[in-house]
Amino acid sequence: MAAKDDPIVIKKYANRRLYNTGTSTYVTLEDLAEMVKKGEEFTVQDAKTGDDITHPVLTQIIFELENKDGQNMLPIPFLRQLISFYGDQMQMIVPSFLEQSMIAFSKEQERFREQLKGTFGKTPIDMMKTPIKALEEQTRRNVEMFQNAMRMFTPFPPAGGNSAPAAEPAKKEEKGDDLQELKAQIAAMQRKLDTMS
Numbered sequence: 001m002a003a004k005d006d007p008i009v010i011k012k013y014a015n016r017r018l019y020n021t022g023t024s025t026y027v028t029l030e031d032l033a034e035m036v037k038k039g040e041e042f043t044v045q046d047a048k049t050g051d052d053i054t055h056p057v058l059t060q061i062i063f064e065l066e067n068k069d070g071q072n073m074l075p076i077p078f079l080r081q082l083i084s085f086y087g088d089q090m091q092m093i094v095p096s097f098l099e100q101s102m103i104a105f106s107k108e109q110e111r112f113r114e115q116l117k118g119t120f121g122k123t124p125i126d127m128m129k130t131p132i133k134a135l136e137e138q139t140r141r142n143v144e145m146f147q148n149a150m151r152m153f154t155p156f157p158p159a160g161g162n163s164a165p166a167a168e169p170a171k172k173e174e175k176g177d178d179l180q181e182l183k184a185q186i187a188a189m190q191r192k193l194d195t196m197s
Helices: 029-037 053-068 076-085 094-120 124-153 164-196
Strands: 008-012 019-020 025-026 042-046
Touching: 019 029, 029 042, 029 053, 042 053
Parallel strands: 008 042
Antiparallel strands: 008 019, 019 025
């Protein structure tokens, strides 16, 4: 049995099926890609010969990912340049250079994530949730303010009765009350605006 720190052995059979000896299950190239993303170490061996075929399998994963719509990460000029290095004197240096470049890129990416986390105390996903919550809250407040504003412009209910002259003093008194209520609503809205800013 393999030690805990040893890489998982994936066996590739002649029928092109991949077998994960760690979980005793068949896996796909997509499963291996997920294992890479999770940082799980594995080697791929030819089931018949025992040869290590990790490199061609990882290359095949990249090929499959590059052929998915919207997944292209390797620009054409980069691919052309890379192809031109095969058989060139620089071929010996390119793998080491690319490996060091990717290590540096990964470290920089991790440092950036830590800075974001330290600055905001949140992960990038949490940071995306915060503006959404703030937007929802702002939308709720805007709807509330709109409703209050619409109430101010809603016509007052009629005073009832057809005799306009007899209802005239009551209307003036009612308008005075409505004016006071309107002023109170405006003052309340102003307080809300002050607290929001």
